[in-house]
Structure formats: structure tokens, C-alpha cells
Amino acid sequence: MNTELIGIAVIFLSTVLLALPLGRYLAVVYSGDRSWSDFLGPLERGLYRLGGIDARQEMTWQQHLRALLTINLLWFFWAMLVLCTQGSLPLNPDGNPSMTPDLAFNTAISFLVNCNLQHYSGETGMSYLSQTVVVMFLQFVTAATGMAACVVVFNALRERSAERLGNFYVYFVHSLTRVLLPLSLAVALVLAFQGTPMTYAGKAAVVTVQGDSVQVSRGPAAAMVAIKELGTNGGGFFGANSAHPLENPTYLTNAVENVALVLIPLAMVFALGYYLKRPKLSYMVLGVMTAGFLLLLAPTVYYEMHGNPALAHLGTNQTLGALEGKEMRFGAAASAYWGITNTVISCGSVNSMHDSHMPVSGMCELLGMMTNAFYGGVGVGFLNFFVFVVIAVFISGLMVGRTPELLGKKIEAREMKIALIVALLHPLLILAGTAMSAHLYAGHPTEYAGWLANPGFHGFSEMLYEFTSSAANNGSGFEGLGDNTPWWNLSTGVVMLLARFLPIIGPVAIAGLLARKKYIPESAGTLRLDTATFGVMVFFVIWIIAALAFFPALALGPLAEHFTLY
Amino acid sequence: MKTYLFPAFRLSLALLVLCCGVYPALVWGAARLAPGHGEGVQVSYKGRVVGFAQVGQKFDRPEYFNTRPSAVGYNAAGSAGSNKGPSNPEYLQEVQTRVGAFLQQNPAVAAGQVPAELVTASGSGLDPHLSPEGAYAQVERVARRRGLAPARVRALVAAHVKEPLVWFFGPATVNVLELNLALDKLSGL
Numbered sequence: 001m002n003t004e005l006i007g008i009a010v011i012f013l014s015t016v017l018l019a020l021p022l023g024r025y026l027a028v029v030y031s032g033d034r035s036w037s038d039f040l041g042p043l044e045r046g047l048y049r050l051g052g053i054d055a056r057q058e059m060t061w062q063q064h065l066r067a068l069l070t071i072n073l074l075w076f077f078w079a080m081l082v083l084c085t086q087g088s089l090p091l092n093p094d095g096n097p098s099m100t101p102d103l104a105f106n107t108a109i110s111f112l113v114n115c116n117l118q119h120y121s122g123e124t125g126m127s128y129l130s131q132t133v134v135v136m137f138l139q140f141v142t143a144a145t146g147m148a149a150c151v152v153v154f155n156a157l158r159e160r161s162a163e164r165l166g167n168f169y170v171y172f173v174h175s176l177t178r179v180l181l182p183l184s185l186a187v188a189l190v191l192a193f194q195g196t197p198m199t200y201a202g203k204a205a206v207v208t209v210q211g212d213s214v215q216v217s218r219g220p221a222a223a224m225v226a227i228k229e230l231g232t233n234g235g236g237f238f239g240a241n242s243a244h245p246l247e248n249p250t251y252l253t254n255a256v257e258n259v260a261l262v263l264i265p266l267a268m269v270f271a272l273g274y275y276l277k278r279p280k281l282s283y284m285v286l287g288v289m290t291a292g293f294l295l296l297l298a299p300t301v302y303y304e305m306h307g308n309p310a311l312a313h314l315g316t317n318q319t320l321g322a323l324e325g326k327e328m329r330f331g332a333a334a335s336a337y338w339g340i341t342n343t344v345i346s347c348g349s350v351n352s353m354h355d356s357h358m359p360v361s362g363m364c365e366l367l368g369m370m371t372n373a374f375y376g377g378v379g380v381g382f383l384n385f386f387v388f389v390v391i392a393v394f395i396s397g398l399m400v401g402r403t404p405e406l407l408g409k410k411i412e413a414r415e416m417k418i419a420l421i422v423a424l425l426h427p428l429l430i431l432a433g434t435a436m437s438a439h440l441y442a443g444h445p446t447e448y449a450g451w452l453a454n455p456g457f458h459g460f461s462e463m464l465y466e467f468t469s470s471a472a473n474n475g476s477g478f479e480g481l482g483d484n485t486p487w488w489n490l491s492t493g494v495v496m497l498l499a500r501f502l503p504i505i506g507p508v509a510i511a512g513l514l515a516r517k518k519y520i521p522e523s524a525g526t527l528r529l530d531t532a533t534f535g536v537m538v539f540f541v542i543w544i545i546a547a548l549a550f551f552p553a554l555a556l557g558p559l560a561e562h563f564t565l566y
Numbered sequence: 567m568k569t570y571l572f573p574a575f576r577l578s579l580a581l582l583v584l585c586c587g588v589y590p591a592l593v594w595g596a597a598r599l600a601p602g603h604g605e606g607v608q609v610s611y612k613g614r615v616v617g618f619a620q621v622g623q624k625f626d627r628p629e630y631f632n633t634r635p636s637a638v639g640y641n642a643a644g645s646a647g648s649n650k651g652p653s654n655p656e657y658l659q660e661v662q663t664r665v666g667a668f669l670q671q672n673p674a675v676a677a678g679q680v681p682a683e684l685v686t687a688s689g690s691g692l693d694p695h696l697s698p699e700g701a702y703a704q705v706e707r708v709a710r711r712r713g714l715a716p717a718r719v720r721a722l723v724a725a726h727v728k729e730p731l732v733w734f735f736g737p738a739t740v741n742v743l744e745l746n747l748a749l750d751k752l753s754g755l
Contacts (some may be wrong), residue, residue: 195600
């Protein structure tokens with residue numbers, strides 16, 4: 001069998017095998033039970049003392065949200081401050097300038113919402129200080145924010161009636177000290193020993209073998225790349241992200257980075273089962289997510305490995321696949337696998353340029369972000385999935401003529417309204433944003449000529465991709481788009497902001513409302529969630545709500561391009 | 567609001583020290599023990615630093631094995647792909663020009679067999695590798711230009727093919743910088 005295919009099969013299997021024990025560990029950590037990592041207790045107590053936090057105080061769902069939003073607001077101002085002044089601050093050996101306000105706004109929001117859309121290039125747009133105290137800091141804390149919000153929902157789904165759902169700061173700090181920091185340290189060490197730089201020295205000047213004078217950008221990359229993947233952030237140290245030979249130097253680092261970014265979202269699913277003591281429930285969730293993932297993966301791998309027919313026609317040998325925008329050390333299969341894992345999961349790092357992928361692959365990547373619930377980002381992936389579960393429970397309830405119940409709690413009008421607003425917000429933001437951009441472009445094609453690197457259907461896909469990526473808090477791009485302009489900086493900034501916080505507020509609110517309700521013990525008439533039947537139901541709800549809404553847009557972009565090529 | 571603002575502020579400061587001070591310091595310390603000491607692995611030839619082992623550089627002279635087209639001209643001060651879509655007519659025109667140039671320089675290669683990586687730009691613009699096929703396709707030209715026996719040059723390529731990770735995972739590659747330095751050594755340059 002082809003070694004490229006064996007490679008991706010092994011990457012996937014090792015992710016699942018590692019996620020199982022990690023899921024069990026997460027459940028232990030969040031339940032507050034004893035674990036091997038209890039030696040970190042003093043560090044955490046120190047953090048609570050420095051923060052002036054009473055760790056024993058439990059919070060209602062509203063208090064959770066207030067704590068979460070306040071601390072996020074603070075981070076936004078911190079990021080704006082540093083980005084707008086980085087040119088005059090220390091740790092800037094390459095003398096890079098401060099950001100313009102619109103670019104700083106876009107960048108601050110982008111990292112605050114765990115999206116990591118980048119309208120700058122790391123080599124020229126950031127100082128080492130910003131890379132460390134803005135980018136890397138937010139990559140840690142926003143991942144932990146998502147995980148903490150997810151645990152609030154887990155807590156609310158337990159078999160009881162409760163007003164208070166644990167302490168936000170405890171979930172948040174534990175996510176950092178017991179999960180993200182130790183794992184990042186391990187991944188960063190692998191990267192450093194494989195050749196990723198970890199230095200505060202500036203660019204190195206080199207005269208090459210042929211006598212060309214070039215410079216080589218470096219920096220404290222190893223530490224940041226680790227949390228970039230583990231926290232499903234995706235914002236690269238260098239402009240080319242994980243396609244850059246220093247950010248991702250070997251096939252081994254590629255495998256490690258790829259495992260790292262899928263690991264926690266997958267482990268969260270297992271953690272759900274252990275935490276609620278309903279292992280079958282997590283198998284149902286895992287089954288639905290994996291089915292959706294494989295459905296998007298298979299065509300992408302096929303088309304990338306079979307190459308571009310237009311290039312074959314020009315007399316090139318396409319047996320190694322479509323190589324435009326790809327690195328030889330990864331090959332077509334690992335690039336396709338990376339592309340899909342990074343879009344179904346809202347990580348959005350790239351190891352090949354999605355803009356140059358075949359049209360069907362581009363469409364599968366778009367669909368991964370449009371559904372945004374097949375694994376999904378750390379914590380928030382499950383929150384998105386949870387919204388679809390609520391809708392599926394409601395529809396199933398109507399189909400069999402019973403009051404819809406979710407794990408022993410009645411679902412009523414209020415919860416349904418919130419769920420539907422969250423579910424429909426996503427297509428609204430994407431389609432309205434794309435429509436406005438297309439309108440602007442069509443009205444002034446010369447004024448906005450710098451926007452699109454490719455003409456025709458593909459140009460439309462570039463705009464669609466940008467908004468999809470922003471709304472999914474993904475951050476990857478069809479990078480041919482000339483996106484550092486006020487329109488793109490501001491419009492995607494607003495989309496990212498709405499698309500991050502409403503899908504956190506919504507599910508936490510639903511969970512909080514449900515937690516208060518009377519617990520109805522299971523009986524013969526209960527709709528059971530942990531069955532294959534219900535799994536199929538959720539699967540179709542996701543496809544109908546999240547995918548069909550986009551069909552006309554997909555037909556105008558990638559599908560139309562596909563049929564011009566084949 | 568105030569109940570949440572002060573803890574948020576103080577906790578953020580503490581975490582800034584932990585995540586942006588302690589954690590990178592640990593990685594930085596460990597990286598001193600790594601190859602290249604965390605500064606990137608440099609390659610020297612005859613006492614002169616000629617590049618970084620993992621960062622590709624431009625080879626476009628016919629007496630060297632050539633590297634792939636690059637959107638940033640192999641200047642690692644930046645990095646980028648071409649971001650050309652697969653059906654872009656301008657792009658297809660450009661590839662056609664590259665194919666023509668390649669066939670002219672390498673007449674031993676049959677039309678239809680031009681290695682795809684030699685006419686397409688990489689994702690980073692800094693790809694240090696070729697596939698073994700991409701290197702073998704240039705053997706005749708390089709040997710002719712250097713007055714070496716093709717069999718010797720082919721053997722040199724074969725010695726520089728890096729097999730997939732533990733022979734099973736991923737593609738085989740050739741590092742062009744290493745290959746070209748070995749080639750210079752073979753020619754006594």
C-alpha cells in the first residue's frame with residue numbers, strides 16, 4: 001500500500017488511541033477527583049490567591065458568562081495596546097512596525113476569539129513580544145476559555161436539578177495548568193529537537209551556494225507552534241504557517257502537530273462519557289462526528305492524490321498529486337488530511353495552501369467549517385454539536401408525539417429559540433458577508449481588483465472561504481485574497497466576534513436553564529440519546545441545517561469550478 | 567462588573583508570567599540542547615555558512631539540481647505560496663512556460679513525464695526538497711554540464727534519497743542543498 005496513505009491512517013489511529021486516556025483524565029480533572037497531576041495544586045492555589053479568587057464558590061450560569069466575558073474584554077484591550085505600539089516596544093530585533101488600527105482590531109479579535117485569521121505575515125507584521133504576550137498568551141487562554149465553557153455544559157447535564165454549576169476560574173485554570181501547559185511543553189520539545197527555532201535572535205543573513213544574499217526569519221517559534229495546534233488556534237508564527245520548513249520541519253513534526261490539534265476536541269467527547277458516566281453517549285457523538293469527518297476526508301484525499309487534470313494536459317506527471325502549494329516532505333495525502341482536520345476542527349493552521357487545492361477539496365474544507373461540529377474546536381466544538389443535539393431531540397420528540405426530553409430535562413420554547421438562533425446565525429453571517437463583498441466587487445471591479453488573486457468561480461470561493469473561516473472561528477484562508485484592507489479587517493472582525501461569543505453564550509444558557517429543571521428519571525417512553533438511531537437523526541439535522549443552507553453558494557464557487565476542470 | 571474585573575485583571579497578570587515567561591523559558595532552555603541550539607540548523611561548506619539545512623534555497627543554474635518554483639524567490643525573510651487556483655488560465659499559462667523550459671533544458675525527459683513539483687510552487691516558497699523522481703529527471707543535464715558520468719550522478723542521487731519515516735509513513739524525499747553540496751564535492755569544487 002502507498003506509504004502516504006499508511007501515514008495518514010497511522011496519524012488518525014494514534015490520535016484516537018491517545019484521546020481515550022486523555023478523555024478519562026479530563027473527566028477526572030474536571031470532577032475534582034484525585035489524579036497524578038495533583039502536585040500542581042500549590043501552583044493553582046497560588047494563582048487563585050494572586051487573582052483574589054475564592055475557588056470554592058460555585059456559580060450560576062449567568063455568573064459563569066459574566067466572568068468569562070469580563071476577562072475576555074480585558075484581553076481585547078491588552079492585545080490592541082500591544083499591537084498598536086509593538087514597533088516601539090522591546091523584543092523587536094527585525095524592527096517591524098506597529099499595526100494600523102484596523103489591522104490591530106482584526107488581529108486582536110481574531111486571536112481573542114480563537115479564530116487566528118491572519119491579515120499580516122508573522123515575519124514582517126509582528127515583533128517577538130507580540131508573538132509571545134499577545135498571540136501565544138491568547139492561544140493559551142482562549143483555548144482554556146472554550147474548555148471551561150464546555151465543562152459548564154457537561155456539569156449542567158448531570159442527573160439532578162442544580163442552580164450552581166461549579167466555578168469558572170477553576171475550570172479555566174485547571175485547563176491551563178493540567179492540560180494545555182504540560183501537553184504544549186511535550187509538543188514544543190519534539191519540535192525544538194526536530195529543528196524548529198526557539199531563539200530571540202533576529203533574521204540571519206546568508207549567502208547561498210549559488211551566491212544569492214537572502215535572509216532567514218527565525219524567532220521563539222517552537223513554544224508557540226505547540227499551543228497553536230493543541231489549543232486549535234491555528235495562527236502561525238511564520239506567514240506560511242505549518243507549510244513553513246521551520247514551523248513544521250519534518251514528516252514527524254507534521255504527524256505530531258496534526259495529532260496535537262485533533263487530540264483535545266476528540267478527548268472532550270470521551271470526557272463527556274466519563275464525566276456523565278454515560279460512555280454510550282460519547283460513542284454516539286464520536287460516531288456522528290467521525291462519519292462526517294470521513295465523508296469529507298475521502299474525496300479530498302482522492303482529488304489531491306490524483307492531481308490536477310489541467311496540469312496533466314500540459315505534459316506534467318501527476319502521480320504524486322496536485323503539488324501546487326504543497327510541500328514535498330508531507331506529500332499530497334498528508335496535506336489533504338491536514339486540510340480536512342484543520343477545517344472540521346476550528347484550528348485553521350495549514351501545511352499546504354488551500355487556495356491551490358482542487359475545487360472539491362476546497363468545498364469539503366468549506367463544509368467542514370460550515371458544519372463546524374465534526375469534532376470542532378477545543379470545547380466549543382462540543383458546544384456547537386450540543387445545539388444540534390437539542391434541535392434533533394426536539395424534532396424527534398415531535399415525530400413520536402412526546403414532550404422532547406434531553407437527558408431527563410424537558411426542552412421547551414425558550415431553549416429551542418436559543419438553539420435555533422445559534423444554529424441559524426452561522427449561515428446568516430457567512431452568506432450575508434459573502435453577498436455584501438460580492439456586491440461591492442461586482443459594483444467596482446477596478447477599485448477592488450486587488451482583492452482576488454484568481455478570476456471567475458474561484459474568486460467567488462475566495463470570498464466565501466474568508467467569511468466561512470471567520471464565522472467558524474477557523475482562521476485558515478484562501479490566501480490569494482488581498483485581505484488587509486479596511487473592509488475585510490472590519491467586516492471579518494465583527495463576524496468573528498459574533499460567531500465566537502453567541503455560540504458560547506447560547507449553549508451555556510440552554511444548559512443553565514435545563515439544569516434548573518426537574519429531573520425526570522428514565523422510563524420506557526424516554527427518547528434515548530445514546531443509540532445509533534438518534535445518531536443518524538443528529539447527523540441529518542446537521543447536514544440539513546448546516547450544509548444545505550450553503551448549497552447555492554457552493555454551486556456558484558467550487559462546484560462550478562470543478563465542472564470546468566473535469 | 568467590579569466583582570469580575572479585579573479577579574480577571576490579577577489572574578491575567580499571573581497567567582502572563584506563567585504562560586509567556588515560565589513556559590517559553592523552559593522550552594528555550596531545552597532547545598539549547600537540540601541540534602542547532604534552537605537557532606536553526608546551519609550548513610557550512612568549506613568553512614562558510616551556506617544556508618539552513620531545513621530551509622530551501624534557490625538553485626536555478628543548470629549545473630545544479632534545481633529547486634521548485636517559489637512565490638517568494640526563496641528569500642526566507644518571508645514565506646508564501648502562489649495561491650493560484652487550479653483552473654486559473656493565467657496560472658496554467660505560466661505552468662506551460664515552465665514545462666517548455668524544463669523540456670528544453672532536459673531533453674532526456676519525455677513529454678508528459680515532467681515531474682510536477684518542478685513546475686509548481688510550494689506552500690511556503692521555501693521547500694527544501696524534491697521527490698526522488700524530480701531529482702532523477704535532472705541527472706542527464708547535470709552530468710552533461712559537469713562532464714561527469716551520468717551513472718555516478720545517479721548513484722549520488724540514490725545515496726541522498728531519504729526513505730519515508732521508518733520506511734512506512736509518508737513520501738520519500740531528496741534534500742536539494744545536501745545533494746548539490748555533495749555534487750560540488752564530487753566535481754572537486
